Amino acid sequence: MMExxxxxxxxxxxxxxxxxxxxxxxxxxxxxxxxxxxLLFIKVLGPQLMKTRQPFGLRHLLIVYNFWIVIMYVGCVATLFYKFCTTDSIYVICKKKQVSDSHHYYTAVSVAWIMYVLKYVEYADTIFFVLRKKFNQITNLHLIHHTLVPVAFWFALRTETCGFHIITGMINSIVHVIMYSYYGLTAIGPEVQKYLWWKKYLTTIQMMQFVIIIFTYIAAYLLNCGTSVTILYFGIFLTSLFLILFGNFYIKTYLKWTAKRPANALHTE
Structure with a gap:
């Protein structure tokens, strides 16, 4: 074990x-x-805490929380796009660099760090489910995604000196802008929900994201990017796992219709 x-x-x-x-x-x-x-709070402490309590409404908190997440990701994506469009960063993104080498690269990695910290903030998604006693929405897919993504971001920040992973972070952030915009609008109430006809396309967008990221990892390998082969294999494995899980969710929710739509169809992230 020590070894x-x-x-x-x-x-x-x-x-x-x-x-x-x-x-x-x-x-x-x-x-x-x-x-x-x-996981301890979601699976043990939270359910025990709420066992004899009425569910919290949290409507206004959910609106603020979701749109705050949107603003943060928009800021991250806009900053990275600006850096790439105004410098030659896009041409050297596959090379090994230190943040001390370039102000632009320091800024880009700092934004990646913010994206990483946001993954811990997003634990609140599940905590809100517990406080609202929406236990049916805490699926295995939801828990696997929320537990593995922060670890993957941390591993990349700890081991990498190649800016390649900023591309995958940008793709993921764009998807999160769409998702949390939807969740924020949903939290406003029925008067807005009736116009949200596109909710089933959220899972499609998530799956498209994973396909693009897998091809990005393959391209990084073929182009001999300065990233480690180990983390490329890990990235391909993890992204493929998410693609399979989200694909299975999509089939069960939207293709295999039953008399009653699954209650967890609303929030898969």
Whole structure:
């Protein structure tokens, strides 16, 4: 066990020495501790807390929360697009670099760090389900996605000096803008929900995202990007897993119609 842990920590060493000192990136155990705490609350503590209580409404909080997430991701995407469009970053994104080498690269990686921290903020999605006693919406897909994505972001920040992963982060952020815009509009109430005819396309957009990201990983491999082969394999595996899980959800929810639509069709993230 100790040998396996030593090998794991050794794999974390090649990353940028400055980025490795940033909050939420430096500790080897932090993402696993936060994930374990999240699962403990969702599966044990939260249900016990709400067992004898009435569900909370949280309508106004949900509106603010979802649109705040949208604003944060829009800011991240806009900043990265600006950096790529006004510099030659897009041409050197496959090369190994240190954040100390370039102000533009430092900014881009800082934005990637914000995206990473937002993955922990998004634990609130599930916490709100618990407080509202919407336990039927806490699917295995939902939990797997929320537990693995922060770890994947952390691993990339700890080990990588190649800006390639910023591309996948941008794709993911654009999808999150669409998703959380929908969730925010849904939280407003029935007067808005009746116009949201496009909700089933959210899962389609998510699956398209995974397909694009897989091809991006393959392109990085073929172009000999400065990223490690290990993290490319890990990325392809994780993204393929999400594609299968979301595809299975789509089939069960939208293709295999039953007398009653599954109650968890609204929120798959």
């Amino acid at each position: 396996a842990w030593k090998h794991f920590t050794f794999e974390l060493e090649p990353g940028d020495p400055i980025v490795q000192t940033w909050p939420f990136v430096r500790p080897d155990y932090l993402p696993f501790l936060l994930t374990a705490s999240y």
